[in-house]
Amino acid sequence: MLTERQLLILRAIIDDYIQTAQPVGSRTLSKRDDLSFSSATIRNDMADLEDLGLIEKPHTSAGRIPSEVGYRYYVDHLVETKIIDERATYHLGERLRASAQESEVLIRQAADLLSDLTNYTTVALGPNSQMNRLARIDLMPLDERRGVVLIVTDQGHVEHRTVVFDSPMAPDVVEQTVRFLNNRLKGTPLGQLKLRIGEEVSKLHLAHQEQFEFMMQLIQSTVGVHHPASLYLGGKKNIFNQPEFQTLDTLRPFLEWIDEQERLTDWLESLPNREIYVSIGSENGIVALQNCSVITSDYTLDGQTFGTIAMIGPTRMDYRHGVQMMGQIIEALRRTKLEE
Amino acid sequence: MLTERQLLILRAIIDDYIQTAQPVGSRTLSKRDDLSFSSATIRNDMADLEDLGLIEKPHTSAGRIPSEVGYRYYVDHLVETKIIDERATYHLGERLRASAQESEVLIRQAADLLSDLTNYTTVALGPNSQMNRLARIDLMPLDERRGVVLIVTDQGHVEHRTVVFDSPMAPDVVEQTVRFLNNRLKGTPLGQLKLRIGEEVSKLHLAHQEQFEFMMQLIQSTVGVHHPASLYLGGKKNIFNQPEFQTLDTLRPFLEWIDEQERLTDWLESLPNREIYVSIGSENGIVALQNCSVITSDYTLDGQTFGTIAMIGPTRMDYRHGVQMMGQIIEALRRTKLEE
DNA sequence: GATTAGCACTCGATGAATATGAGTGCTAAC
DNA sequence: GTTAGCACTCATATTCATCGAGTGCTAATC
Numbered sequence: 001m002l003t004e005r006q007l008l009i010l011r012a013i014i015d016d017y018i019q020t021a022q023p024v025g026s027r028t029l030s031k032r033d034d035l036s037f038s039s040a041t042i043r044n045d046m047a048d049l050e051d052l053g054l055i056e057k058p059h060t061s062a063g064r065i066p067s068e069v070g071y072r073y074y075v076d077h078l079v080e081t082k083i084i085d086e087r088a089t090y091h092l093g094e095r096l097r098a099s100a101q102e103s104e105v106l107i108r109q110a111a112d113l114l115s116d117l118t119n120y121t122t123v124a125l126g127p128n129s130q131m132n133r134l135a136r137i138d139l140m141p142l143d144e145r146r147g148v149v150l151i152v153t154d155q156g157h158v159e160h161r162t163v164v165f166d167s168p169m170a171p172d173v174v175e176q177t178v179r180f181l182n183n184r185l186k187g188t189p190l191g192q193l194k195l196r197i198g199e200e201v202s203k204l205h206l207a208h209q210e211q212f213e214f215m216m217q218l219i220q221s222t223v224g225v226h227h228p229a230s231l232y233l234g235g236k237k238n239i240f241n242q243p244e245f246q247t248l249d250t251l252r253p254f255l256e257w258i259d260e261q262e263r264l265t266d267w268l269e270s271l272p273n274r275e276i277y278v279s280i281g282s283e284n285g286i287v288a289l290q291n292c293s294v295i296t297s298d299y300t301l302d303g304q305t306f307g308t309i310a311m312i313g314p315t316r317m318d319y320r321h322g323v324q325m326m327g328q329i330i331e332a333l334r335r336t337k338l339e340e
Numbered sequence: 341m342l343t344e345r346q347l348l349i350l351r352a353i354i355d356d357y358i359q360t361a362q363p364v365g366s367r368t369l370s371k372r373d374d375l376s377f378s379s380a381t382i383r384n385d386m387a388d389l390e391d392l393g394l395i396e397k398p399h400t401s402a403g404r405i406p407s408e409v410g411y412r413y414y415v416d417h418l419v420e421t422k423i424i425d426e427r428a429t430y431h432l433g434e435r436l437r438a439s440a441q442e443s444e445v446l447i448r449q450a451a452d453l454l455s456d457l458t459n460y461t462t463v464a465l466g467p468n469s470q471m472n473r474l475a476r477i478d479l480m481p482l483d484e485r486r487g488v489v490l491i492v493t494d495q496g497h498v499e500h501r502t503v504v505f506d507s508p509m510a511p512d513v514v515e516q517t518v519r520f521l522n523n524r525l526k527g528t529p530l531g532q533l534k535l536r537i538g539e540e541v542s543k544l545h546l547a548h549q550e551q552f553e554f555m556m557q558l559i560q561s562t563v564g565v566h567h568p569a570s571l572y573l574g575g576k577k578n579i580f581n582q583p584e585f586q587t588l589d590t591l592r593p594f595l596e597w598i599d600e601q602e603r604l605t606d607w608l609e610s611l612p613n614r615e616i617y618v619s620i621g622s623e624n625g626i627v628a629l630q631n632c633s634v635i636t637s638d639y640t641l642d643g644q645t646f647g648t649i650a651m652i653g654p655t656r657m658d659y660r661h662g663v664q665m666m667g668q669i670i671e672a673l674r675r676t677k678l679e680e
Numbered sequence: 681g682a683t684t685a686g687c688a689c690t691c692g693a694t695g696a697a698t699a700t701g702a703g704t705g706c707t708a709a710c
Numbered sequence: 711g712t713t714a715g716c717a718c719t720c721a722t723a724t725t726c727a728t729c730g731a732g733t734g735c736t737a738a739t740c
Contacts, residue, residue, distance in 0.1 A: 025732050038684050043733070061691045061732050102502050135482055140492060142475060148496050152480060156488050162442050162496035237596050240588070248586060255595065256577050365703050378713050383704070401703050401720045 002052075006045045007078075008035060010054055013046075014066045014074045018318050021243040023063035068281040071293070071315065075278050079320045084331055093332040103127065103155070103301060106336065108232045110299075110329055111309065115235025117325045120313035121258065125268040126230035127306050129157045130191035137181050139215060144168040149222040153190060161222040169215070177215045194223045229307065231265055233258070244291060244314045257288035258312075268308045271296050276326055281315040293317050299330040302337050342392075346385045347418075348375060350394055353386075354406045354414045358658050361583040363403035408621040411633070411655065415618050419660045424671055433672040443467065443495075443641060446676065448572045450639075450669055451649065455575025457665045460653035461598065465608040466570035467646050469497045470531035477521050479555060484508040489562040493530060501562040509555070517555045534563045569647065571605050573598070584631060584654045597628035598652075608648045611636050616666055621655040633657050639670040642677050 002010070012035055016024045026039040026046060035042065046064055049055045054070035057063070066074065096109055104126055111124040132153030141147045142162075147169070151159045181197070188196050201216045236258065245251045258264065267286070271277070276297045282290050289312070296310040309330070311322055342350070352375055356364045366379040366386060375382065386404055389395045394410035397403070406414065436449055444466055451464040472493030481487045482502075487509070491499045521537070528536050541556045576598065585591045598604065607626070611617070616637045622630050629652070636650040649670065651662055 023732090027732075039732095040684050040686095040734095041682085044683090047734080057733085059691060060689090060734095061730085063732065135488075136480060140476060142492075142494055142496055146496060148475075148492055148498060150490065150492070150498065152482075152488055152490070152500075154482055156482055156486060156502035158488060158490065158498065158500040160492075160498040236599060237592075240592050240596075246588060248580070248588075248591070251588070251591075252577075252580050256580075259576055363703090367703075379703095380705095380713050380715090381711085384712085387705080397704085399720060400705095400718090401701085403703065 002049075003045075005037070005041075006049060009042060009045050010049055010066075010070065011074065011078050013049075013055055013064055014070065014078075017065055018316055021316060023058055023065050025063035028063070066316075068283070068315065071280045071319070075280065075319050075323075079323055081276060081323050081327065083324070084327060085324070089328045089331050089335075092328050093335055096332055096336055103306075104230055106301065106333075107230070107307065108234075110333055111232045111234035113234075114309065114311060114325060114329050115238060117329075118311060118313070118318070118322055119235070119238050119241065120311050120317060120322065121236055121238050122234040122309065122311050123258075123264060123268060124232045124234070124309040125265065125307040126232065127155065127157070127301075127304075128229045128269075129153060129155075129159070130189065132157050132190050134185050134188045134190065134193060137178065137185065137219065139163075139174055139178055139219060141169055141171070141174060147174075147218075149219050151190070151193075151222065154187075159190075159222070163218040163222065165214075165218075174215065181216075181219070190223070194220055197223070229265060229269075231261055231268075242314050244316065250291060253288035254292070257286070268296075268310060271308055271310070273298050275330075276323060278319060278323065291315050293319070295319075295322050295326050297326055297330050299333045301333050303334075306333075342389075343385075345377070346389060349382060349385050350389055350406075350410065351414065351418055353389075353395055353404055354410065354418075357405055358656055361656060363398055363405050365403035368403070406656075408623070408655065411620045411659070415620065415659050415663075419663055421616060421663050421667065423664075424667060425664070429668045429671050429675075432668050433675055436672055436676055443646075444570055446641065446673075447570070447647065448574075450673055451572045451574035453574075454649065454651060454665060454669050455578060457669075458651060458653070458658070458662055459575070459578050459581065460651050460657060460662065461576055461578050462574040462649065462651050463598075463604060463608060464572045464574070464649040465605065465647040466572070467495065467497070467641075467644075468569045468609070469493060469495075469499070470529065472497050472530050474525050474528045474530065474533060477518065477525065477559065479503075479514055479518055479559060481509060481511070481514060487514075487558075489559050491530070491533075491562065494527075499530075499562070503558040503562065505554075505558075514555065521556075521559070530563070534560055537563070569605060569609075571601055571608075582654050584656065590631060593628040594632070597626070608636075608650060611648055611650070613638050616663060616670075618659060618663065631655050633659070635659070635662050635666050637666055637670050639673045641673050643674075646673075 009029065012029055012032060013024050016028070026042040029035050029042050030037060030039040046055065049070075050057070050064065053067055054073055055064040056067045058065060092113065095113060096106060107124050107126050111122045115122040132155045134151065135154045136150075136152045138150040139147055140150065145165050145168070147163055147165065149161050149163055181200070184200050185193065185196055197216055197220045201213055239245050239251070239254060245254060274297070276295065279294045279296070281293060284292070284294055291314060292312050293315050294310055294312050296308060298305065298308050300306050309326070311326060313322065349369065352369055352372060353364050356368070366382040369375050369382050370377060370379040386395065389410075390397070390404065393407055394413055395404040396407045398405060432453065435453060436446060447464050447466050451462045455462040472495045474491065475494045476490075476492045478490040479487055480490065485505050485508070487503055487505065489501050489503055521540070524540050525533065525536055537556055537560045541553055579585050579591070579594060585594065614637070616635065619634045619636070621633060624632070624634055631654060632652050633655050634650055634652050636648060638645065638648050640646050649666070651666060653662065
């Protein structure tokens, strides 16, 4: 167990290192107001903290820097996560509300806002449309050989795709098919739509059966396309200001990783569902993010579970501030009503 | 006027420098098979070329590197632009054709392909929907307070926006409005749509005038949103392999610039309409691209003018290869029929 | 027993001095 | 007009000494 003083010192080392990105030495610490011990005393405690694996030295004659274990301890014991600053949250809410009544714009704004507040990079995953329910499906001929399939959900989400016919479609068949599908499928979650269309087709025997089935296929194929949830990146260039990313060796993997939209989406979707979760350094298991920490949280908007937002910074990130801002943003989103 | 030998030397210097990114000296050149002169002779010609501003030396004891003027001369006189390799073009066409019948996917593929072929970064601007003509407009209520405005064009392009009502909309008014708008506006170019809606509204006197006008406004506001043409980036990480972008000072402006989608779009749209145009170094007038050259070209797809594609590399880019590949890609696109 | 002063020691960072070598410009010979 | 020869330049790499922040240990002090 750590003594009171060791705790103070650990906290001081991490706070200091977070600010300066420089190893911190015993003399520097002894000059702080909240640490009125001699540098020798601090050195002794530092040696203990090092034995416990909480801090480490880059080399003999440098100061100490926190280890990942140290950060973990800091985050788990020394960062208070639950305190919501009502005023600040309200203020954030105002800034979000001002932006839009459309959810996609709102999420983008939230991502930008969070990265502005923290100077880290943020990634926000929008609503997964698979849970949306079908409001209307439509097939609209453009000319003899092409048409547009439109799918609108109860949340106002729209998917569309241009399709090509082998032969002209009879307008009445199109209309009939569309009406039929709408009657049968309204309210179906998008995720089940493809399956459901298949079921409906098999139940049927109609005139124009052939054309009918062909259209069904077209529509089905539209639904089948993997429509990834919308992804927003905020403050990508913040990374350039981080001292640990001033060399290509560190910068390149990060930038390459963050530009890979699909991988990013998969990663965000794979995160455990929690309110606020901090993953430190190599904990996240991603090689490109070895030297990064991530604060993630699911968020709700207007009462409904919506998506995930993540904040990525160097391992030496300001966890206290980051966690607080994250908390305020998701609280502000939670309180935001879509219909203004 | 340049002598035959000076031309040979200029070409050799540029070819060599493009390959190695190192200043090239007289001794290196004299060892080439196609330059059977002594290093002293070459030095004399180099001095002349330098006087003409075609090459320059980074410092006294280094070799020569091409100046922007030199590159300009090289591109204008020593790169043949019109030769299309039928086989290669056909092959590219096949690779594109395999990908999709949907234009947006196709453009994305073309951008990726071009960056794969050249190892430079490419940017492609999709069709500008402002020229598309309205095929259908629709307003679809989701619940009492929200609806989706849908706009579909003759090219299969879809725009949509969620709108909020103050009060519930009567279904028959909605239907009436939509029918009216479709009758009047079908075939209108998207760019003029907003204006035209305004005109139509002012001509009218109907029951439900108020709700009617309100809807019109909603639809108008949807159209008014600046919907940028679709933009695709290919091979962004190629920049990491360029020796001139191995330091943050050079890399950062480039990456920050290329990530700014809106600015990129404006820039591409502002380019002069031409088949293939090469802009060298500071010619492009963009600070972030001081040390870059750009090969741009408008392209057509399936006969219709479509958009712009650009290839961005260091000033020391392989112009010959770049221009050739660009030519092949736009030729392949031109020959691609959308309906497969 | 806990704290602190004192001191030898470590080791990265900084900077001056030096060596290296690729490349040039000029001159004189071919 | 071309080439060999040579003095000169200058960025780069290397070596070496110095500096100083920081440590660990020991002995004195509270």
